[in-house]
Amino acid sequence: MTPNETQSLLRLMAWLSPAFPVGGFAYSGGLEGAVHDRLVADAAGLKAWFTILLGHGALWTDAVLLSCSVKAEGDPHRLEELSELGLALAGSAERHLETLSLGRAFLTAAQAWPDPVFKALPADCPYPVAVGAVAGAQGIGLQQALAAYLHAGVSQGVSAGIRLGLCGQQAGVALLAALEPLIATTAERAGTAGLDDLGTATVQADIAALRHEMQVSRLFRS
Incomplete structure (x- = not known):
């Protein structure tokens, strides 16, 4: 790899690491x-869940927004839209x-890598837009950013599925390996996508997210 490619890899590894605050x-x-x-009861169900989200759900939407944000090249008006x-x-x-919380936290922590793009972004910035805008400003390749974000x-x-008892760590790692081709394909699709390509078909997932707000006992905030 060239020095720039190595730098891009290191920054993506830092920004998208579980340790990034x-x-x-x-x-x-x-x-x-x-x-x-x-709706999800085991490792097979967890694989189906992410297959749908990558192809037709929130992860696809995030990928398109990230792609458009990288291409915005720090334009404040475009990033606000x-x-x-x-x-x-x-x-x-x-x-x-x-x-919104992930976006705000990301922008706060990522200022360790100073750049004018932070002044171009609105205070209320969703996570994929924040990551995409900063990655674009830092000269990180679009496909690299998309693949790293989706992974x-x-x-x-x-990890959430493991904590919810759907599978163990070994099965979780196997699931990540099995989803690699789809992550790569989704990143490639999103790299050429625009806002007209936004759209989801995950009604049950959306309903589950809404019903979660009324759960009495839970581990997660969403």
């Missing part, structure tokens, strides 16, 4: 609600809280 461990993206409603759209697309109060999203979800 965004608090992603506190959210399940509606998965806990799906487990409560018995994308932020407003990203927040409007959140299907429940808790999903809105999740993307991190699935990895965080698998």
Whole structure:
């Protein structure tokens, strides 16, 4: 790899690591609600859950927003529009809280790598727009950013699934390996996508996220 490619890899590894202080461990993206409603009950169900989210759900939407944010090249007006759209697309109060909280925390922590883009972003910035805008400003390749973001999203979800008792760590690692081709394909699709390609078909997942807000006993904030 060239020095620039190595730098990009290191930054993506830092920004999307579970250790980066965004608090992603506190959210399940509606998965806990799906487990409560018995829509997801085991490792096979968890694989199906992420297959659908990558192809037709929230992870696809995030990927398109991230792609558009990288291409915005620090344009404040464009980034504000994308932020407003990203927040409007959140299907429940808790999903809105999740993307907004992660976005704010990411921008706070990522300022360890100073860049003018932080002044171009609105205060209320959803997570994929925040990551995309900063990655674009830092010269990180679009496909690298998309693949890393999607892998991190699935990895965080698998971790939530393990804590919810859907599978063990070995099965979780096997699941990540099995989803690699789909993550790569989704990243490739999103790299050429625009806002006209936004859209989801995950009604049950959206309902599970809404029902999660009323659960009495739970581990996660979404």
